[in-house]
Amino acid sequence: MSIALDDSAASGLATKAAAAAGGLVILVALLAAGAGAGIASLLGGGAATPSATATSAIPPAMLALYQQAATTCPGLPWTVLAAIGTIESDNGQSTLPGVQSGANSAGAEGDMQELASTFAEYDTPVPPGGANPASPYDPTDAVYAAARMLCANGAANGANLNQAIFDYNHATWYVNEVLALAQTYGQTQAQTVAAGTAGGVAVDWALAQVGTPYIWGGEAPGVGFDCSGLVQAAYKVAGISLPRVAQDQYDAGPQVPAGAPLEPGDLVFFGQGPTAIEHVGIYVGMQNGQRVMVDAPHAGADVRVEPLPATIDAAWGAEVFVGATQPV
Numbered sequence: 311m312s313i314a315l316d317d318s319a320a321s322g323l324a325t326k327a328a329a330a331a332g333g334l335v336i337l338v339a340l341l342a343a344g345a346g347a348g349i350a351s352l353l354g355g356g357a358a359t360p361s362a363t364a365t366s367a368i369p370p371a372m373l374a375l376y377q378q379a380a381t382t383c384p385g386l387p388w389t390v391l392a393a394i395g396t397i398e399s400d401n402g403q404s405t406l407p408g409v410q411s412g413a414n415s416a417g418a419e420g421d422m423q424e425l426a427s428t429f430a431e432y433d434t435p436v437p438p439g440g441a442n443p444a445s446p447y448d449p450t451d452a453v454y455a456a457a458r459m460l461c462a463n464g465a466a467n468g469a470n471l472n473q474a475i476f477d478y479n480h481a482t483w484y485v486n487e488v489l490a491l492a493q494t495y496g497q498t499q500a501q502t503v504a505a506g507t508a509g510g511v512a513v514d515w516a517l518a519q520v521g522t523p524y525i526w527g528g529e530a531p532g533v534g535f536d537c538s539g540l541v542q543a544a545y546k547v548a549g550i551s552l553p554r555v556a557q558d559q560y561d562a563g564p565q566v567p568a569g570a571p572l573e574p575g576d577l578v579f580f581g582q583g584p585t586a587i588e589h590v591g592i593y594v595g596m597q598n599g600q601r602v603m604v605d606a607p608h609a610g611a612d613v614r615v616e617p618l619p620a621t622i623d624a625a626w627g628a629e630v631f632v633g634a635t636q637p638v
Contacts, residue, residue, distance in 0.1 A: 364495040368392055372401045372449060379437070379453045383461035385468035385597060385615075391457055393491035394478060398423035402449050411447065420446030422456040432458040468597060468615040470521045508637070509575015511548035516540055516592050516604045522613045524606045535606040535613060537590050541577060544592060548575075550637050556581075556590040559635070566634040568622050576636050578603050578618055580629040588629055591618065 360373060368376070376395065380388035395401050399409045402421040408414030409421065417425050424446050432455040433444035441448035446455070456478075463477040464470035475485045525534025529543050538556045545552045553559050560579045566572065572593045581588040591605030594615060603618045619631040 359496060361495055364389075364392065367396065368401050368495075369403070372453075375449060375453050379450075379457040382437075382454065383457050383465055385471075386457060386460055386465040386474075387471075387492060387496070389492040389495040390460070390465070390471065390475065390488060391453060392495050393488045394456060394475075395422060395453065396491060397484075397487060402452075421449045421452040422446070424452065424455060424459075428459065429455050432456075432462070468520075468602065472518070473521065507575065508545070508548040508550050509573060511575075512541075512544040512550075512637075513574045513592055513594055513604065515547045516544040516613070517594070517615070519544075519613045520604065520615060522606075524609055524611050524613070526609065528606075537606045540604075540606045540613060541590050541592060545637055552637060557585075557587040559590055560584070560587045560632070562637070563635050564638065566636055568633065572601065572634055573636065576634045578634045579632045580626050581632050582629065584632055587632060591616075593618070593634065 360368075364373060372395065373392065376392040377388040380386045380391050392401075398418075399406075399421050402409065406414065408418050408423065413419045413426070414423070419426060419429065426446070429444075429446045429452070433446075433451060436442050436444050437450050437454040440450040440454065444451040444455070446452050460474045460478065464472075464474035472485055472489075475488050476482070478484070478488075519531060519535065519540060522532060523534045524536060526536050527539065528534030528536050529539035531543070535543065538554060538559055541556075541559060542552045542554055553562055556579065559577060566576055572578070574593060574595050576593040578591050578593050579587050579589070580591075589605070589607075591603035594602050594604055596602075597615070600617050601620065602615050604613065604615050606613045607616070619626050622631055622633055624631050
């Protein structure tokens with residue numbers, strides 16, 4: 311069951327129905343534009359520093375609450391929680407029906423505008439400082455329940471943030487608005503490095519494909535990818551032409567020197583050695599203190615975000631981390 315919007319937002323559903331009619335769509339046009347406002351910059355989650363926009367728009371207690379609640383779900387950016395809270399209730403400050411008491415016309419209640427049945431599913435355990443029994447009108451209870459819902463529906467470990475937001479309120483325009491607002495609320499290291507660069511565009515586009523099935527030889531959004539097909543397609547959107555197979559992509563270079571820090575968009579390679587490359591992924595950045603990549607892993611799996619080894623020659627399953635390149 312989704313969480314409903316307050317009356318003011320719900321009134322816009324009719325005019326925006328066309329945007330939602332097709333379900334959750336990939337935001338290729340936005341990502342390809344390379345505006346520095348992609349999903350990659352959100353993955354730093356709790357590491358993001360609140361921007362001036364965030365500190366001016368969100369009351370300090372709510373800002374701290376969003377950051378604390380997000381830590382309960384590795385991979386959930388606090389900025390996404392804050393964006394949802396802003397859209398739903400102006401961070402608990404709205405006087406519209408259902409925010410402070412009762413319910414709005416769609417049945418939503420409290421700071422995060424949760425349906426009673428949804429809140430009941432995610433309201434326990436009672437978080438530190440929450441009401442007991444839990445209440446959707448208690449900011450702590452409401453925000454922690456929203457974090458748990460997002461975590462259960464795809465935000466955990468960055469598996470599918472788009473889907474998690476879509477499940478919160480089943481509309482594509484809602485996903486767009488949450489992501490766009492979240493971008494203004496925090497600044498991560500990945501965002502600073504990647505914004506506006508070809509690597510940043512490639513990362514954002516690849517992350518938008520999370521959940522797409524692995525298909526050997528695949529290179530089509532919404533249909534399927536293999537590892538090198540995903541890489542080639544992502545960099546094509548970013549304006550860089552790459553060879554088709556992982557070995558050739560590695561050979562194309564230029565190599566990132568061993569021990570040098572990786573940057574978002576760097577290609578990371580795995581295999582038995584430099585002449586036996588078997589897999590490639592795209593480095594995303596740091597997530598909860600660990601380096602992660604987005605890749606199409608193998609048959610039977612979907613495009614996903616997953617950790618990569620800390621050092622060259624470290625084991626990765628039956629393969630080793632061979633090295634990285636930085637496409638130009």
